[in-house]
Amino acid sequence: MKRLLATALLAGLGFAAAAQEAPTVKAHIEPDSIGIGDRFDYVIDVEKDLVQVVRFPAFQQTDDKIELVKELPVDTLERDGRRLKLRKRYRLAAFQEGRFDLGHAQVLYAGKNVVDTLSGGDSLWLEVTTFQIDSTSQSIYDIKGQKTLPFRFAEVAGYVKWGIFILLVLLAAAYALRRWLAARGKGFGDLFRPAPPLPPHVAAIRALEALHNQKLWQNNRHKPYYSGLTDILRTYIAGRWGIKAMEMTSDEIIEAMRGEELPDKASMDLTAILRHADLVKFAKDTPGAEQNEADYLKAYYFVEETKLVDEADEPTQDTLEIPN
Structure with a gap:
């Protein structure tokens, strides 16, 4: 009987310890090598218990080398019983050539009577490259001045044709209106005269x-x-x-x-x-x-x-x- 009680007690302690196990944090960047001005994703994955609370960090702008483009919402990748796997993406852009240390991914964790900052793995490094210009084989020239091309009638021929067509239509309409008014003993000026006052x-x-x-x-x-x-x-x-x-x-x-x-x-x-x-x-x-x-x-x-x-x-x- 005592052996059964001891076994049950040890099993309960093991379950409590598992329930209080801290979340695991992993981070990576996609891709880890980009061209200058390109974008990349800083990804943080957290695996935790259902009742545990984690808060992902806010991006801190320290210089103009790397800028935040968009912060995506937290996504649930996987759920297995009480275990959850969450992912947070930060879309960034680099504007200077070099190799940059993006540091450790840190997540704020709040459990039962525990508040801690969790770090994920090793530091992340980003390689930013640019185009290499071989000045020995490629000559560099100044910007060319503005060049004025000769005028070609074909460029405006369509506008001229439509303009002539519309002008002929207006002339024909004016001639028909004049004939119509002349048949009634009136002229163009009668169109704009105010109506006579009523008796x-x-x-x-x-x-x-x-x-x-x-x-x-x-x-x-x-x-x-x-x-x-x-x-x-x-x-x-x-x-x-x-x-x-x-x-x-x-x-x-x-x-x-x-x-x-x-x-x-x-x-x-x-x-x-x-x-x-x-x-x-x-x-x-x-x-x-x-x-x-x-x-x-x-x-x-x-x-x-x-x-x-x-x-x-x-x-x-x-x-x-x-x-x-």
């Missing part, structure tokens, strides 16, 4: 229709509705009779329009619209739906009854058509 009554009718489509009074916005209605009429009066209606009060507009030859209904409609608008804007009156629609129709017919009609626009007896 006052056309502008007023379009503005009234746009106001009606906004549905302001239907959403209890009576004041904006009547403000828009009276502004349209003021603009129409200013354009139709030359009266500065935008700067006048309602009473001043009514007084000024008495000097114009207006149909009786048109004069009464204008007065009614301006009075109702003043009540809404200044007395906060809220007209009903019938009143709002009636004032819109009055403004519409006021413009239609008082607009200027050219003789060319008036229907003649020959062209007048009576709908069925």
